[in-house]
Amino acid sequence: MSATPPLYGGIEAGGTKWVCAVADAQGRLLATGVIPTTTPQATIAGAVRFFQEHRTLTAIGVGSFGPVDLRTGSPTYGHITATPKPGWAHTDVVSPLRSALQVPVGLDTDVNAAALGEWRRGAGRGLETLAYMTVGTGIGVGAVVNGRLMHGLLHPEFGHVRIPHDRSRDAFAGSCPFHGDCLEGLASGEAMRRRWGQRAEDLDDPAVWELEAEYLAHAVMNLTYTLSPERIVIGGGVAKHAGLMARLRARAFDLAAGYPATSALTDPAAMDEYVVSPSLGDHSGIAGAIELGMRRLASPDQ
Known part of the structure; x- marks a missing residue:
């Protein structure tokens, strides 16, 4: 049998x-x-x-x-x-x-589960390092390094990193109750709702999305220069807005200024393959959760 x-x-x-x-x-x-x-x-x-x-x-x-x-x-x-x-x-x-x-x-x-799902079965297959950033009501980042999810003092809290805030361009003080104008406080769906008085999905003004791309491009470059992932996947409801990813890639390419001399940062076409949408769509998280179960089976007493 x-x-x-x-x-x-x-x-x-x-x-x-x-x-x-x-x-x-x-x-x-x-x-x-x-x-x-x-x-x-x-x-x-x-x-x-x-x-x-x-x-x-x-x-x-x-x-x-x-x-x-x-x-x-x-x-x-x-x-x-x-x-x-x-x-x-x-x-x-x-x-x-x-x-x-x-x-x-x-x-x-x-977000770590989503990173694991994309690394195992989506946009990160065959890579050793992958970062996944979700941009929705909040902002979070998960990372897989050499097949392992990144942990340390805590799990990553990348949504609370500091990014440049030009108050002459954007007078919004930020929505984060802890830090005000951290990344999440400036670029999350909740920040957009408070700044503009509408949900992100209802906003069509190009200037709104140029500003959003500005903040997320700085986040991409922070990830690039700190974790050096082979690919960055950006998911979440805000990231689904038509045209945002193209604006983000273009601005990130400008911010990189050709450094370091790797194709992802010196060739606009390669940037399209470096910063991508989830291959698994809305299933990244559940695919990663299932993988977490498979991994836990090896150490069931934890």
């Missing part, structure tokens, strides 16, 4: 919805479902029901909004920590899932 092929679960745990999926060992999605993000108890219970109604799983991975505690020796490992999401601060995500489903549960940030 042949063994039953292993199946894996994935959760893209967002602030408005949890996307749940079951996949085979090749990452092919076999079932998906959406759970509204309400209270922690109701949302986690909904995810548990989804997986219980489908197949027996080998492991589950979760890419979660954060910040999250990823230190495996920490007493609060697996918890969403000081999030501004009402009712979700200090929520244990891993233990309830592991207890209810009796499988290993891997956890990382939502």
